[in-house]
Amino acid sequence: MRYVVPTGAGRPPITVLTTGRPPAGAGPRRAAEIAQSRALLRDLVRTVLGPGAARRVIAPAGQRPHLPGTRCGLSLAHTDRHLAAAVWPAGPVGVDIQEPPARLDPRLVRRCCGRPAGEREFCAVWTVQEAYAKATGLGMRSAFWQLPVSPEGDRGELGEVRWARLAHPVAALAVAWTDRHGVDPGRDSPAGPARTSSPC
Template structure:
C-alpha cells in the first residue's frame, strides 16, 4: 500500500482554505509501494491508462492521484469513486463528483489541487534553458511582456519567463483550455485584477529553482478582487 499523507512523505500544503486545497512535493522513487489492487481502487475507470504509460511515469501518475484521493477523503470528507477515463492531454476528472482537480509535474516535483466550487489549474516548471528560446517567448508573451523580458539580464529573464508561463498555464488549465489558449493575448499581470480569478505564486526554491502557480476561477472562495498572492 502507498504511504499516506500522515506517513512522513515529502508533501507540504500551499493552500488549504475555503474549499481550495493544493499540495506540492517530490515524487518518490519507482518503488513507491503501490500494489495492483490499490492502484485499481485509486484510479477507478482510469486504471486502463496505466498500460499505456512508460514505466518511469507510473510512480508519478499514481502518486499524484493518491494525493488527490487524500485531499478528497481526508480533508473534504467526500466518498471516493476514482477517476474517469480521459484521453491524454485532457484535464483529469473525478468520477461521480463535482470537485474539480488539476495535476502538474516537472522533473521529480509534483503539484495537485482540488477545489469544491469553481475550477482549478496548477502548474509547476523548473527554471531551465528552454525558457531562453526566442520561439517560446514569442508564443508566451504579449508585446509589453516581451519588452519587459528583453530588459532583464539572462538569469532573471529566464526565471521571470518561467514564472509567467506557470501563471498562464495554470489559468488555461483552470478554464480547461490547455494550450489552445493564445498566451500572446493573455496579460499575466492583468489576471491579478480579475475578480473571478485567484492564484498563488511561489518564489524559486531549492537547487532546481521551481516555479509554481495556482489559479482558480468562477465561484472563487475569496471576496477580495486581488487574484494573485505571493507566498
C-alpha cells in the same frame, strides 16, 4: 508542502499539495508518472473531502481529473522533480509548477512574456498562464501563452479567472480558479479566440 489559498468571503479555500517526485522505477516512465500523480491527488482529496470522495476520483491519462456528480475542481501538474495537486470544492481549478530551466528558448520567452526575460520571470509568467488554461478547461486551445501576465505580484485576474502565486523553495508555483464552468474561449479569454496549435 501544503498550501491553503483563500478565494473570497463565503467560499471555501483551495488546497494545494506539492511533493518531490520519486524515481520512475522499473516500469515505463509515463506509467509511473501517472501513478504518482494520481496517488498525490487522491491523498489530497481524502484530506479535504474525505475517503469516500477519494475513492470516486477519476483521473484518466491525458485528461482532466474530476469528481463525478460534484462542482469540485481537481488539477495536477508535474516536472521532472516535483508533483503538484489542487482541489477546490466550489468550482474549476488549475495548478502548475515549473523549475527554472537550464536553457531558455528566446522565441518561447518572447511569446509568453512579450519581451526578453530571465528564467525566473519566465517561470512566474508561464505557471500562471498554464494554470489559467487548466482552470478554464481550454488547454492549448486557449493560446494561453498570449495572456497578459506580469511576473510581479502574488495575485491577479484574467477575465473571470483569478490566480495566485505560491511560495516554493525551488520552483514557480501558481493556481487559478473560476466560478464558471465551461468558459467561452472566444468571449472570455484575455488571449482572444481559441486556437488549436501548440506554441512549441
